[in-house]
Amino acid sequence: MPIENELQLRSESKCELCTATENLSVFAVPPATDEADKCIYICGTCCEQIENPEKIDINHWRCLNDSMWSQVPAVQVMAWRMLQRISHEGWPQDLLDMLYLDDETLAWAEATEEGRNDNDAPKHLDSNGATLEAGDTVTLIKDLNVKGTSFTAKRGTSVRGISLVADNPEHIEGKNPE
Numbered sequence: 001m002p003i004e005n006e007l008q009l010r011s012e013s014k015c016e017l018c019t020a021t022e023n024l025s026v027f028a029v030p031p032a033t034d035e036a037d038k039c040i041y042i043c044g045t046c047c048e049q050i051e052n053p054e055k056i057d058i059n060h061w062r063c064l065n066d067s068m069w070s071q072v073p074a075v076q077v078m079a080w081r082m083l084q085r086i087s088h089e090g091w092p093q094d095l096l097d098m099l100y101l102d103d104e105t106l107a108w109a110e111a112t113e114e115g116r117n118d119n120d121a122p123k124h125l126d127s128n129g130a131t132l133e134a135g136d137t138v139t140l141i142k143d144l145n146v147k148g149t150s151f152t153a154k155r156g157t158s159v160r161g162i163s164l165v166a167d168n169p170e171h172i173e174g175k176n177p178e
Contacts, residue, residue, distance in 0.1 A: 003034065007041035015043035016075045017082075018063035029074045031111055040074045050082070058089050065095060073105045080109040088135035088161075124164045124172060132172065134164050146176065 004026050007016075014021055023044035028034065042050075049056050061082055068079035080099060083092040101109060124132040127141055137160045144153045153159075159174035 003036045003039060004041075006036040007039060010036075010072065011041040014041075015046055016040045016070065016072065017042055017046045017067045017078060018060065019066075020045065027078075029077050029108075037072075038074055040072070040078055042078075050078070053085060056086065058086055061086055061092070064092070068095060068099050073108070076101055076105055077109040080106075088133075088163075090135075124169045132162065132164065134162065136162050138162055138172070138174070151176070 007026055008024075010016075011024075013024065015024060017040070020043035024041055025044070025047065026039050027042045027047055027050070028039045045060060049060065064079045064083055067075055068083070070076060070079070076099075080096070080101060083096045083099070087093045087096060126132055126138060132138070137158055140153055140155050140157045140159065142155050145151075146153055153176055157176065159176065162172045162174040165171040165173060
């Protein structure tokens with residue numbers, strides 16, 4: 001039986017992430033082979049947002065509240081990955097805290113397309129060596145000149161909801177509360 005037919009039966013011809021019924025296709029969950037148990041059946045909207053992180057509509061992914069409980073490991077992996085990707089929003093972190101994956105499924109979820117774990121990615125650390133996460137609040141320990149302006153952020157200023165610069169672990173971004 002072709003993979004698509006197998007996935008249609010398993011998903012009842014619905015997107016396995018958001019339950020949409022139109023524009024459905026097979027998506028191989030990386031790093032994956034062409035086996036039905038390593039693929040999911042998803043809609044065009046989910047597929048586009050998975051493949052293009054800059055196009056993510058946070059509210060679309062509220063559907064993960066239901067799909068994360070699927071008994072299909074490939075669906076659990078994609079739910080975990082998307083919740084991780086948008087965890088800075090708050091509510092996804094609550095879902096991640098409830099989601100349980102067995103060791104094998106968690107290892108698959110943490111694996112990337114290149115075959116390395118996200119744990120190998122550069123870590124953003126504060127001045128005390130604590131790991132920083134997107135959305136954290138930091139307090140400046142020295143005056144900083146703000147790039148592109150004549151403004152100086154003063155020592156002791158709290159910056160909320162920071163963003164991490166993916167390619168440089170020594171940089172973070174944030175908005176000055178003033």
